[in-house]
Amino acid sequence: MISVESAIIGLFSFSIVLLALSFFKKDKYKELENQVENLTMIVMQENYQLKKKMKVLEEELLGNESYTVPLNERYETNGK
Template sequence: MQWIIIGLFSLSAVLFLLSLFQRDSNKEIENQVENMSIQMMQEIYYLKKKINVLEEEFLMESNKLSEEEGTPTANKVLTRDDILSLYEEGYSLAHIADMTNSHIDDIEDMMAN
């Protein structure tokens, strides 16, 4: 009986040591997922920068066209999305009101809705 218990303990010790040296496949998968998420974050950041550049170019072109046509930008109907995009770009509400020739209360009302 003693030999069986000693044999089982020694077998468990050997198996424990083998498990320590066994390669962990989960770590490889975790590294792949981490690398993929980093790549996706970089691509998203690049796309956001590209969208901002395109939006700025579009705004500059639309301002040029409105100046060439002789219609002021105040005649353009402002939407809440336009104001939010300007606000997210870092413009203050007062600056947005000046840029659009609107009253600051109108801008605040549109932001509140």
């Protein structure tokens, strides 16, 4: 029969081996994390470029008018 002491020593040894193996195992989520980070940066850059283009387009369309004033307010002041 296996004594309690030998069972504890065996389990402790097994846990040390598993701990050592965990350091050498490749982290498969690290690559996924890098891909998500790159995708996030690309989306943020595209969003910034679209906002810049929209601002230029609004300035061209509205001319000297302020493009921050809602259309309904602009028509109310011009119509009266």
